[in-house]
Amino acid sequence: MPFAAEPPVINEAATAFMLIASSMVLLMTPGLALFYGGMTRSKSVLNMMMMSFGAMAVVGIVYVLWGYSMSFGNLQDGGSDIAGIFANPFHLFGLSQLAGEDGARLIDPFGVGVFIPEYIYAGFQLTFAVITVALISGAIADRVKFGTWITFAVIWVTVVYFPIAHMVWGGGLLSGAEGGLSAKLFGVTDGLASVLPIDFAGGTVVHINAGAAGLALALVVGKRLGFGKVAMRPHNLPLVMIGAGLLWFGWFGFNAGSELAADGVASSVWLNTTVATCAAAIGWLVVEKIRDGHATSLGAASGVVAGLVAITPACGALSPVGSIILGVVAGGLSALAVGLKYKFGYDDSLDVVGVHLVAGLWGTVGAGLLATKTGLFYGGGWQQTVLQVLIAVISLVLSFVLTYVIAVALKATLGWRISDDAESEGIDQAVHAESGYEIGGFPASGGRTTRPAISTASQVEGANA
Amino acid sequence: MKLITAIIKPHQLDEVKEALEAFGVAGMTISEASGYGRQRGHSEVYRGAEYTVDFVPKVRLEVLVDDVDSSDVLEVILKAAQTGRIGDGKIWAVPVDEVVRVRTGERGVDAL
Numbered sequence: 001m002p003f004a005a006e007p008p009v010i011n012e013a014a015t016a017f018m019l020i021a022s023s024m025v026l027l028m029t030p031g032l033a034l035f036y037g038g039m040t041r042s043k044s045v046l047n048m049m050m051m052s053f054g055a056m057a058v059v060g061i062v063y064v065l066w067g068y069s070m071s072f073g074n075l076q077d078g079g080s081d082i083a084g085i086f087a088n089p090f091h092l093f094g095l096s097q098l099a100g101e102d103g104a105r106l107i108d109p110f111g112v113g114v115f116i117p118e119y120i121y122a123g124f125q126l127t128f129a130v131i132t133v134a135l136i137s138g139a140i141a142d143r144v145k146f147g148t149w150i151t152f153a154v155i156w157v158t159v160v161y162f163p164i165a166h167m168v169w170g171g172g173l174l175s176g177a178e179g180g181l182s183a184k185l186f187g188v189t190d191g192l193a194s195v196l197p198i199d200f201a202g203g204t205v206v207h208i209n210a211g212a213a214g215l216a217l218a219l220v221v222g223k224r225l226g227f228g229k230v231a232m233r234p235h236n237l238p239l240v241m242i243g244a245g246l247l248w249f250g251w252f253g254f255n256a257g258s259e260l261a262a263d264g265v266a267s268s269v270w271l272n273t274t275v276a277t278c279a280a281a282i283g284w285l286v287v288e289k290i291r292d293g294h295a296t297s298l299g300a301a302s303g304v305v306a307g308l309v310a311i312t313p314a315c316g317a318l319s320p321v322g323s324i325i326l327g328v329v330a331g332g333l334s335a336l337a338v339g340l341k342y343k344f345g346y347d348d349s350l351d352v353v354g355v356h357l358v359a360g361l362w363g364t365v366g367a368g369l370l371a372t373k374t375g376l377f378y379g380g381g382w383q384q385t386v387l388q389v390l391i392a393v394i395s396l397v398l399s400f401v402l403t404y405v406i407a408v409a410l411k412a413t414l415g416w417r418i419s420d421d422a423e424s425e426g427i428d429q430a431v432h433a434e435s436g437y438e439i440g441g442f443p444a445s446g447g448r449t450t451r452p453a454i455s456t457a458s459q460v461e462g463a464n465a
Numbered sequence: 466m467k468l469i470t471a472i473i474k475p476h477q478l479d480e481v482k483e484a485l486e487a488f489g490v491a492g493m494t495i496s497e498a499s500g501y502g503r504q505r506g507h508s509e510v511y512r513g514a515e516y517t518v519d520f521v522p523k524v525r526l527e528v529l530v531d532d533v534d535s536s537d538v539l540e541v542i543l544k545a546a547q548t549g550r551i552g553d554g555k556i557w558a559v560p561v562d563e564v565v566r567v568r569t570g571e572r573g574v575d576a577l
Contacts, residue, residue: 339512
């Protein structure tokens with residue numbers, strides 16, 4: 001943190017921008033619920049959506065209690081950092097310290113003189129933690145106990161997400177800080193690593209992390225009954241497309257918001273995010289048309305997400321044309337990668353690996369190739385690309401191993417799977433006692449009220465009398 | 466009396482209904498159905514995974530008619546439902562013992 005002689009002044013434009021950007025990112029999780037929900041079978045749509053909403057509920061609270069402190073508590077006011085891996089979880093526990101002396105203490109995370117209240121910086125980061133956990137749920141659709149998922153969300157975000165967020169964005173090992181990996185490899189210039197790792201908005205922290213975690217979970221939890229034999233086609237593609245649209249909209253908050261200021265970089269990020277996504281949709285559809293004979297709506301929606309994932313780490317470093325190249329490759333690669341699960345026999349139900357891991361890896365590495373200032377293709381030498389590969393692989397391995405251990409521990413204690421009967425009948429009714437749709441237009445499916453909604457004891461008595 | 470049941474392509478329904486009305490049939494019942502015959506199903510592709518969908522959407526149309534009209538009505542449906550391509554469906558007629566109009570309690574041919 002640069003030391004300011006005069007007391008810092010709030011940048012109200014940036015603050016307004018961050019309030020909006022954070023709200024947009026939060027909307028991505030309900031958007032993801034639609035995107036995923038439409039892809040499941042109709043008997044498990046509610047459970048799929050509840051995994052996102054459940055993650056939102058618990059991770060939001062955990063973030064305020066110890067998450068922000070663990071990730072960013074070291075940024076100012078003498079917070080400490082443990083070996084570059086995570087910050088002290090108790091330093092800012094509960095975040096009441098963010099009130100500061102004037103009601104809202106200010107922070108300038110990039111040290112560029114743009115001060116925003118730390119409350120909204122924490123809020124912005126909170127929304128990232130929420131969506132990252134929610135993303136993982138797509139790997140284990142239709143088959144896990146809700147309680148185990150919620151427990152997993154709390155443990156995973158604490159043991160895996162907060163440390164990785166700290167390492168990449170909180171001045172830890174994978175950042176450009178003086179004590180980080182890059183500084184050790186390529187030396188230090190002016191107190192920062194000579195080659196700065198590029199992860200603008202979370203290719204490693206969010207997408208590689210969620211993708212690797214999804215793979216580990218899919219392996220530990222096991223396949224859905226009938227995987228590869230029974231047709232498990234999406235039950236509502238219009239929901240999927242609405243979800244993809246909401247994700248795209250929210251993603252502007254995610255990427256442009258990561259600039260933490262309404263400025264030129266945020267504007268270029270907006271444009272790069274848009275064109276990479278357009279290009280990825282085309283990339284996916286072209287692969288489909290050639291391979292399967294049809295350009296599908298699910299392919300368009302999936303290509304959109306693959307493009308958004310890939311441009312996430314790179315959006316601040318590329319030109320618009322570079323973004324188009326990055327995007328079209330991302331869409332094509334992911335379209336090819338979603339078939340791997342059948343080849344290797346793991347049931348990553350909604351392709352968290354094929355979309356988030358693959359496009360996340362490509363985006364992180366591709367940033368090293370296509371960055372206009374330091375990229376290999378722009379004559380910037382090989383260092384950036386090597387560094388990008390390193391941070392990608394380290395995040396992947398770290399997330400995979402830690403997630404695998406957590407998943408095995410939960411399997412041995414709470415257990416992951418619902419009963420085979422419940423899974424065949426549909427998880428919505430077994431776990432949530434609800435069904436997503438009233439099919440056929442018969443009132444209440446021919447049922448009757450066996451217990452009126454409980455409001456007062458006398459009403460219940462009256463109804464039963 | 467006869468019950469005529471026709472399994473037809475959903476998009477032929479309007480044509481069949483109009484033809485039956487023009488013939489003088491006063492009412493009918495339809496329901497959504499799924500099925501396949503010699504045409505078998507079709508295939509769908511989701512993220513590269515191909516699924517065979519055997520049961521394709523059909524409409525099941527039921528009409529109660531007097532014995533004397535049975536073969537004419539069957540002919541009317543046949544003409545209206547036929548496209549000449551696979552998947553046009555089937556029509557059959559079965560004898561009915563009794564018909565009752567619920568509102569009035571009329572029975573037999575009066576209830577048609």
